[in-house]
Amino acid sequence: MESVHHVTTSSKVLFTRVRKMVPPMLEKFHKGQLGRIAVIGGCADYTGAPYFSAAASAKLGCDMSHVVCERSAAPVVKSYSPNLMVHPLLPSTESVKDPNSIDASALAGPIIGMLSRLHALVIGPGLGRDGVTLKVVAEVIKEARSRSIPFVLDADGLMIVTEDPNLIKGYKECILTPNVVEFGRLAKALGVKVASQAEITQEGNGDKTSKESAACEELSKALGGVTILQKGPHDVISNGVTSIVSDIKGGLKRSGGQGDTLTGSLGTLLAWRMAYHDKLWDSGEQDNAKEAQTRDEVQAELESDKRMSSTTTLLLAAWAGSSLTRECSRKAFETKGRSLQASDLTDEVHGAFLRLIGEPESKTHL
Numbered sequence: 001m002e003s004v005h006h007v008t009t010s011s012k013v014l015f016t017r018v019r020k021m022v023p024p025m026l027e028k029f030h031k032g033q034l035g036r037i038a039v040i041g042g043c044a045d046y047t048g049a050p051y052f053s054a055a056a057s058a059k060l061g062c063d064m065s066h067v068v069c070e071r072s073a074a075p076v077v078k079s080y081s082p083n084l085m086v087h088p089l090l091p092s093t094e095s096v097k098d099p100n101s102i103d104a105s106a107l108a109g110p111i112i113g114m115l116s117r118l119h120a121l122v123i124g125p126g127l128g129r130d131g132v133t134l135k136v137v138a139e140v141i142k143e144a145r146s147r148s149i150p151f152v153l154d155a156d157g158l159m160i161v162t163e164d165p166n167l168i169k170g171y172k173e174c175i176l177t178p179n180v181v182e183f184g185r186l187a188k189a190l191g192v193k194v195a196s197q198a199e200i201t202q203e204g205n206g207d208k209t210s211k212e213s214a215a216c217e218e219l220s221k222a223l224g225g226v227t228i229l230q231k232g233p234h235d236v237i238s239n240g241v242t243s244i245v246s247d248i249k250g251g252l253k254r255s256g257g258q259g260d261t262l263t264g265s266l267g268t269l270l271a272w273r274m275a276y277h278d279k280l281w282d283s284g285e286q287d288n289a290k291e292a293q294t295r296d297e298v299q300a301e302l303e304s305d306k307r308m309s310s311t312t313t314l315l316l317a318a319w320a321g322s323s324l325t326r327e328c329s330r331k332a333f334e335t336k337g338r339s340l341q342a343s344d345l346t347d348e349v350h351g352a353f354l355r356l357i358g359e360p361e362s363k364t365h366l
């Protein structure tokens with residue numbers, strides 16, 4: 001069955017619309033207005049992932065990038081960069097008296113205390129799978145949702161919702177970024193069938209991209225319209241009603257940690273999206289009378305010069321984060337070849353932004 005969900009707007013037009021969502025840099029702005037995000041992740045085993053994520057968010061242009069991690073990870077993450085603010089607030093089995101009788105909500109208190117100062121969260125990079133940690137982060141997810149704070153869920157953060165999908169079911173302000181394996185786990189938990197590569201490539205069986213994205217659309221629907229960014233040879237983004245494929249060229253090295261540039265970039269884009277909807281600056285667009293819901297309405301907004309609604313900007317932010325990450329990977333691979341490491345993508349974030357999106361106030365991009 002062919003998908004009727006895909007947006008067919010060209011990448012060129014989509015980038016001009018992303019630029020509308022990027023705040024210009026004005027003298028009147030104060031520290032924090034161009035983004036305050038926190039990456040929740042980092043444990044004894046993984047310290048690189050939260051660093052790459054927070055660093056990407058900062059290099060894209062976020063004013064304040066925090067990392068909230070487990071105690072033992074904090075000095076390590078801090079040692080990578082003095083620019084990041086690192087908070088050792090995540091409890092683990094090691095740090096509590098009795099791991100079997102914890103008050104997860106109370107343990108989450110210090111993290112929840114930070115939420116009112118944040119525009120967006122990235123939950124999961126290098127979080128690990130400690131039972132106490134995951135219970136506490138589930139409390140943070142509940143609280144962020146109740147306050148409508150947007151968040152990105154990745155890696156071990158996805159494990160939390162694989163075990164309890166109700167935490168996010170129907171929440172329209174989050175983006176899930178599963179890789180192939182994480183996608184399979186989520187699909188299984190929600191009873192969604194994923195076609196095998198053999199079924200997808202079977203000759204005479206319709207359009208390949210549509211078939212690949214069908215599972216993403218189904219999973220999104222099963223989660224009540226949550227936006228999913230399914231990573232792979234090309235990334236599929238869907239909210240169950242509308243889908244966009246991100247297929248700009250990437251690199252050929254599949255080192256670990258490239259997904260972290262994606263989540264950090266998405267964190268910043270979510271903060272900018274909030275500033276766009278709060279009318280922090282005059283985007284020069286006319287107001288739109290109606291919120292876009294259907295694929296046709298989203299596509300019409302993307303191809304108009306009117307102000308975009310929140311459904312459209314969420315899909316667009318996801319698409320922009322995916323495109324930026326793939327461009328970072330392409331450029332880093334061009335210079336580093338098979339020696340490419342995750343940190344090489346971090347160095348490419350600003351260049352990728354300038355090449356794909358460009359500064360909003362620059363005359364050459366108006």
Ligand SMILES: NC(=O)C1=CN([C@@H]2O[C@H](COP(=O)(O)OP(=O)(O)OC[C@H]3O[C@@H](n4cnc5c(N)ncnc54)[C@H](O)[C@@H]3O)[C@@H](O)[C@H]2O)[C@@H](O)CC1
Binds near residue numbers: 050124156257
């Ligand atoms: N430098 C770091 O600190 C890094 C930390 N990471 C963290 O490591 C933890 C575990 O993440 P993993 O991604 O390893 O998750 P999993 O532990 O679930 O492992 C996924 C496995 O699937 C395999 N895989 C990936 N794509 C595949 C595909 N297309 N087809 C078949 N197999 C495929 C991978 O080789 C990996 O062994 C997370 O907390 C994550 O954030 C990773 O992000 C890598 C970098």
Ligand SMILES: Nc1ncnc2c1ncn2[C@@H]1O[C@H](COP(=O)(O)OP(=O)(O)OP(=O)(O)O)[C@@H](O)[C@H]1O
Binds near residue numbers: 231251254256257329
């Ligand atoms: N076959 C591919 N061709 C081109 N790009 C790819 C391919 N597979 C993944 N990517 C890109 O690599 C980036 C990371 O995706 P990947 O599937 O490696 O995630 P991940 O396993 O979660 O990564 P991480 O190691 O950071 O956890 C994404 O931007 C994705 O678009």
Ligand SMILES: [Mg+2]
Binds near residue numbers: 154155179259
């Ligand atoms: Mg990952």
